[in-house]
Amino acid sequence: MDKGKEVLLSLRGVEVAFGGRGHRFLAVDDVSFDIYRGETFGLVGESGSGKTTLGRAIVRINQTSRGDIIFEGEKINGKIPRELNSKLIQRIQMIFQDPMASLNERAKVDYIVSEGLMNVKKGLSEAERRRLVAEAMREVGLPAEFADRFPHEFSGGQRQRIGIARSLIMKPSLVIADEPVSALDVSIRAQVLNLLAGLQKKNRLTYLFIAHDLSVVRFISDRVAVIRKGKIVELAGTEQLFAHPLHPYTKALLSAVPVPNPVLAKKRQPKLYDPACHDYSADKPVWAEIERGHFVYGNERELAGYRRELAGR
Amino acid sequence: MAELEKVCTKSFLPEERRISAQGGKVFAKNTESSAGREKILSVQDLVIKFKLRGQVLTAVRGVSIDVYRGESLAIVGESGSGKSVFAKSFMGLLDNNGWVDSGSILFDGCDLTKISREKEWTQIRGKRIAMVFQDPMTSLNPLRTIGGQIREALLLHGSLSRAEAKEQTYRILADVGIDDPKRRYRQYPHEFSGGMRQRVVIAIAIAGRPEFLICDEPTTALDVTIQAQILQLLKGLQKKYRLTVIYITHDLGVVAKVADRVAVMYAGDIVEVGSCEEIFFDPRHPYTWALLSSMPQLRAKGEELCTIKGTPPNLYQTIRGDAFAPRNPQALVADFKARPPYFYVTPTHAARTWLLDPRAPKVEPPGHIKRLGEEGGWRNG
């Protein structure tokens, strides 16, 4: 991409394997991409494609079995020094689909929001902690008095704000948002998307935005990667990807996105993707930059076809 | 917006008499315009309540709508707006703490609200009206084979022998797009993917040869490519078996794809109803505007998405006026005082909003809503 852009996170040949001998499978398979500081990098794919696993590999919950993950110039997967680990806990934060699902229902919001911070900043004074909680709550648009309440007293949208506050209080540079709005109603979804966009501008955040909803990803992302069965099949600037998808899987996925226009929607025939359309027996596939900033997974024959497609557009 | 409030003087408050007159005329008008189309279901002033911890909640607040044979009607609204409760009342499936408080549901001449015995429901449920729910896992028995469950539905509703039912099950499996029916017949739900399970649920629903199918968020739990396939399957089955289908969804993209007609639900009421094109290209109720506006498809990156301020009303309390008024920045004084009747924009398009009253000031829909209409090649009036 543009020269002026600074690479914040870089993945090279990253692999995450699950299962023991016999049923070993790759949930993330040879994934390589860069995320630039300040951008929103969208990762779309269907359920089970490995999106969450990839996000969890970056925050070191899932171990990688191959490849490098480089953050701010340092390798962060595999064995790392303890200081680096605690720095990463602060610098890379993850937001989940339902942040409350895994939480102690008996903890007050005040505790929930500052829990992570207290773990890394053991010496924090009570006054300072309260100040930071209040600041984080204000940033996500929650009234300060909510701090004394319990998560079950809140609606889905408010809970997601609590989840965002909990991440924000760490002052991260990279936020991995894993389906943050998938469980929300359209109008609430719009509020949370606006909030995330606003926070990004204000705090110069970088987002890895994971979702299965392409219309949301299109709205929020600068660039989009499409993942299928652990492999990234295509990556491009958002408008480029939506206007000129190349990989047949991307085409199928885009053709299935519901359009909110009854005339177009009823005309549209979703394309089917048949993995058997690739013949990789002799001519092996590679991850290739087909035009500036536009990557696609394919073999020589397919890439030649994609080049013709781009030339003829 | 504040100016608007000023424009709408306090004198803009209709008398009660006028409201009821309007309300009554609405459906007479509807019948005329729809001459030739057979009503399969006619809901009048339906009120559904629940009792929870000693308190009474009104989930459906006087809804009226007609459904015509062979059409597909989408009911769209956010969660909690009463879509599922409304549809469940057609099948006598309200939870035990809920009841139809008043109103009627005429289905082929029979008032379903008058049915009291479970035995009578079995003549309707599955046989004439069937339902497909969001989560196929809750509708399927994990311990029984797929084939066994479909065959059971066939035996329950028909007069087939066991052998005939088995043959028929193979045919239905093929009908819903499940390959290799003989092998699939013997498998269990956990051996099926989410999309395949939903096909099985649909197979069970059509096994009793119903004429009316209600699909409650049938694809919400599915991936987009699978969703597209399931919607296509439902469309195909609708044609093949001349089904009337109600789709319940919060997804406007799904609505655009499948619906002939759309009803927009808010806080237990249908606030607008019209043809799919009318609702998308010429919406009239401020809630419909708000709902359409919050779609990310209408915005480019970097723009702010429209949101709806505030929260839906408390259904435990009596709602005065237009339930959406407190969240509507363009609300008129009248919206807070009296419940609007349905005003007709066309014979097929009605909305419950005082904005359509001839005395109301002209309020334009948001710009991007108008653009949506222009893109659709839709002209007003």
Ligand SMILES: Nc1ncnc2c1ncn2[C@@H]1O[C@H](COP(=O)(O)OP(=O)(O)O)[C@@H](O)[C@H]1O
């Ligand atoms: N801890 C785990 N052990 C074994 N398999 C796992 C584990 N976590 C995820 N998987 C599997 O890895 C694949 C990718 O899962 P996931 O990353 O959750 O997908 P997505 O987030 O795209 O829906 C799935 O097949 C899932 O079942």
Ligand SMILES: Nc1ncnc2c1ncn2[C@@H]1O[C@H](COP(=O)(O)OP(=O)(O)O)[C@@H](O)[C@H]1O
């Ligand atoms: N068994 C019940 N007891 C009490 N309230 C209920 C019950 N079932 C539904 N409701 C309430 O009725 C309203 C409408 O619910 P529902 O029809 O499920 O909404 P939707 O399907 O539009 O999301 C909600 O406020 C819901 O909480």
Ligand SMILES: [Mg+2]
């Ligand atoms: Mg996931």
Ligand SMILES: [Mg+2]
């Ligand atoms: Mg529902």
